[in-house]
Amino acid sequence: MSPRRKFRIVLFVALALILGFVLSDVLGLRASETGVVSPRGWHGISHGSHTHYVPDDWAGSEATGVSISDFPTSPPPEGMTVNGTGQIVPVEP
Numbered sequence: 001m002s003p004r005r006k007f008r009i010v011l012f013v014a015l016a017l018i019l020g021f022v023l024s025d026v027l028g029l030r031a032s033e034t035g036v037v038s039p040r041g042w043h044g045i046s047h048g049s050h051t052h053y054v055p056d057d058w059a060g061s062e063a064t065g066v067s068i069s070d071f072p073t074s075p076p077p078e079g080m081t082v083n084g085t086g087q088i089v090p091v092e093p
Helices: 003-026
Strands: 042-047 050-055 080-082 088-090
Touching: 050 080
Parallel strands: none
Antiparallel strands: 042 050, 080 088
8 A cells, every 4th residue: 555545544634534524613522612412511701791590401482481691601610510491400410
């Protein structure tokens, strides 16, 4: 096998791995700080000049009937999370 062909195979495998990580983030297949699903269970949504902290499974105010204004504007402390109604509750093990 020629060196050029080996280089192409290694490059193809590296690009496939990077694409796999990117797609898993975008589709929410794994929890990460940059993805759709956060390992903390909540994420911030910018709302004008401030940020509201909502649970990962919040589907929006039309779907849930809970307005974004009902969610806290400061992140929950360590060991706490935000539930679907906007209350800060302890993390369940």
